[in-house]
Amino acid sequence: MWPRLASNIIGGHKALFVILFLVGAGIVAFQASAYYYYQKSSACPDPCKGSTVTVEILVNYGNGTSQWINKTDVPSDWNFYQLTTSISKVQATYYGPPTSEHLVTGINGVQSNGQYFWTLWAICQKSKAWIATNVGADAIHFMTYHTLAWYYQATNSQDSSAWNPPVPGAPKVNAC
Amino acid sequence: MTTYTTASVLDRRSTKVMITAVFTALALATNYALIGIPNVKIMDTLVLIAAFFFGLRLGIGVAVSIWLVYGFVNPNGVDTFLLLSFLMVGECFYALAGVALRRSFVARDLVKGTKEYQRLSIVFGLVGLLATFAYDALTNFGSWIFKTGSLYQDFVFGNIIGVPFSIAHEASNVIFFATVAPAIIVAATRLGLRTPLDVA
Numbered sequence: 217m218w219p220r221l222a223s224n225i226i227g228g229h230k231a232l233f234v235i236l237f238l239v240g241a242g243i244v245a246f247q248a249s250a251y252y253y254y255q256k257s258s259a260c261p262d263p264c265k266g267s268t269v270t271v272e273i274l275v276n277y278g279n280g281t282s283q284w285i286n287k288t289d290v291p292s293d294w295n296f297y298q299l300t301t302s303i304s305k306v307q308a309t310y311y312g313p314p315t316s317e318h319l320v321t322g323i324n325g326v327q328s329n330g331q332y333f334w335t336l337w338a339i340c341q342k343s344k345a346w347i348a349t350n351v352g353a354d355a356i357h358f359m360t361y362h363t364l365a366w367y368y369q370a371t372n373s374q375d376s377s378a379w380n381p382p383v384p385g386a387p388k389v390n391a392c
Numbered sequence: 393m394t395t396y397t398t399a400s401v402l403d404r405r406s407t408k409v410m411i412t413a414v415f416t417a418l419a420l421a422t423n424y425a426l427i428g429i430p431n432v433k434i435m436d437t438l439v440l441i442a443a444f445f446f447g448l449r450l451g452i453g454v455a456v457s458i459w460l461v462y463g464f465v466n467p468n469g470v471d472t473f474l475l476l477s478f479l480m481v482g483e484c485f486y487a488l489a490g491v492a493l494r495r496s497f498v499a500r501d502l503v504k505g506t507k508e509y510q511r512l513s514i515v516f517g518l519v520g521l522l523a524t525f526a527y528d529a530l531t532n533f534g535s536w537i538f539k540t541g542s543l544y545q546d547f548v549f550g551n552i553i554g555v556p557f558s559i560a561h562e563a564s565n566v567i568f569f570a571t572v573a574p575a576i577i578v579a580a581t582r583l584g585l586r587t588p589l590d591v592a
Binding site for chain 2 (some may be wrong): 237309313350371392
């Protein structure tokens with residue numbers, strides 16, 4: 217039954233269907249390997265499990281009020297979203313698989329409003345400068361970054377190079 | 393009997409502007425309605441349908457018009473001009489896919505009144521996957537361009553970090569292209585809409 221159905225569907229266009237299926241299979245394989253690599257690279261590496269790390273967090277509310285929090289006992293397999301929820305009251309929208317990430321919309325009652333958003337920053341170890349991270353808080357582990365910040369600011373552009381760093385006048389880089 | 397001449401209504405500039413505006417409005421309305429679901433949009437299917445029935449120029453017109461509005465009036469933030477240019481070029485891939493399908497056996501089968509809907513769905517789904525992959529590869533690259541110091545690294549980083557969004561985009565587009573697009577095209581053909589190639 218199946219070969220007959222397939223033959224009916226394909227009709228006289230065997231070569232076209234073969235090419236389309238092969239290219240389609242190639243795309244699926246490419247995306248599956250990219251997703252596997254993404255999951256692997258955003259997961260906590262093995263040596264970090266079972267230990268604790270020290271992480272410094274800055275919360276800049278954008279109205280002149282800033283708060284530095286020094287946490288010395290952060291489980292090293294946590295991500296930055298988990299840490300943020302443990303130190304503050306967070307409002308977030310969760311997006312399920314395949315992204316599986318939270319969009320943080322409010323911290324301690326300060327909500328995204330119009331062009332004002334919570335932007336996410338980290339200190340790049342190499343250049344000792346702030347960088348707006350290219351991934352969400354769920355994908356940030358503490359093997360790469362030890363000083364992170366949430367900065368509430370007006371961002372009318374998706375281009376993070378136009379954003380201000382969380383500490384006024386501090387150096388900023390676009391790539392780490 | 394309907395006759396199709398070069399001076400027909402569909403060839404008038406005003407009609408083309410109107411069709412472009414209608415497709416753009418439809419795409420924008422559905423985009424804003426689906427704003428809470430990242431990368432799941434009917435817009436790409438609409439661009440393909442526009443190009444399938446009305447040709448490449450109109451399809452590109454729809455693709456560019458949509459992004460001229462959606463790139464600047466977007467609750468998720470405004471795109472930079474550089475990223476916007478990548479998005480517009482990427483969206484034109486769907487117009488190219490629509491024209492390619494129009495020139496293929498798919499359009500001929502439709503005119504003959506085919507009942508092989510599975511074939512239509514499979515071809516549209518696979519072409520949709522191809523066009524969406526090309527779009528994602530290009531726009532993921534565009535969102536990372538000049539950020540790592542090497543164009544190759546920009547491409548690799550962009551496509552690895554963007555992969556969860558690409559998967560959502562490609563999976564949803566395969567479904568839309570395999571179901572919505574053939575349904576609209578079959579219905580429009582039954583109602584008498586013909587592509588210029590059909591009547592040539």
